[in-house]
Amino acid sequence: MLLHNHFLMANLIWFGPWRVGEHMPDKAKFADELVRVAAPGATIILVTWCHRDLGPSEQSLKPDEKKLLDKICNAFYLPTWCSTADYLKLLESYSLEDIKAEDWSPYVAPFWPAVIRSALTFKGFFSLLRTGTKTIRGALAMPMMTQGFKKDLIKYSIITRRKPE
Numbered sequence: 301m302l303l304h305n306h307f308l309m310a311n312l313i314w315f316g317p318w319r320v321g322e323h324m325p326d327k328a329k330f331a332d333e334l335v336r337v338a339a340p341g342a343t344i345i346l347v348t349w350c351h352r353d354l355g356p357s358e359q360s361l362k363p364d365e366k367k368l369l370d371k372i373c374n375a376f377y378l379p380t381w382c383s384t385a386d387y388l389k390l391l392e393s394y395s396l397e398d399i400k401a402e403d404w405s406p407y408v409a410p411f412w413p414a415v416i417r418s419a420l421t422f423k424g425f426f427s428l429l430r431t432g433t434k435t436i437r438g439a440l441a442m443p444m445m446t447q448g449f450k451k452d453l454i455k456y457s458i459i460t461r462r463k464p465e
Contacts, residue, residue: 321348325379327390335394338463344396346387346459352452353385365453368444372454375441377434384457396461408456409449416442 324330334344351361351369361369369381384401391399418424419439428439448454 319348321346321387322350322378322381327382327387331387331390331394335396335463340463341465342463344461344463346457348387348457348459349381350384350387350455350457351381352455353383361453365451368448368451368453372441372444372448375437375444384455384459387457387459391459391461395464397464399459399461401457401459403455404458405449405454405456409446412442412446412449416446 321327321330334346338344351365354360360366372378373380384403388399388401419428419442428436445454
């Protein structure tokens with residue numbers, strides 16, 4: 301649970317830029333908590349990694365897309381991702397208002413190659429070695445994130461909504 305105090309209500313709940321949604325294994329329970337702790341009229345902002353929205357004739361991601369996401373999730377110790385459309389559908393069930401979503405992927409995509417370049421410097425390489433196996437494992441997943449962006453599979457989504465008064 302986000303907060304154990306049932307009497308504390310928040311006027312603004314902003315999960316970003318720290319990205320939290322992709323770390324939540326139960327997206328419905330996560331949404332329940334967001335709505336529960338939001339005061340009436342509060343704005344909720346969610347910044348999260350998502351996979352692409354499925355097309356009208358698709359039931360799931362393509363096998364090669366699923367394989368790439370599974371590798372990324374394994375490297376970063378993440379549960380299964382969902383799409384922005386999945387989040388929107390879930391949030392619509394709460395009668396929230398002013399639900400908006402935007403894809404900020406084009407603004408974030410350059411981050412991954414820049415991080416890779418910094419890790420390939422002398423200082424970056426030795427800093428990486430000092431941080432331990434978990435960080436090295438995450439660093440090795442960075443090219444997969446770049447690949448996911450290039451394939452238009454990975455989305456950096458901003459979702460906002462307001463709890464009714």
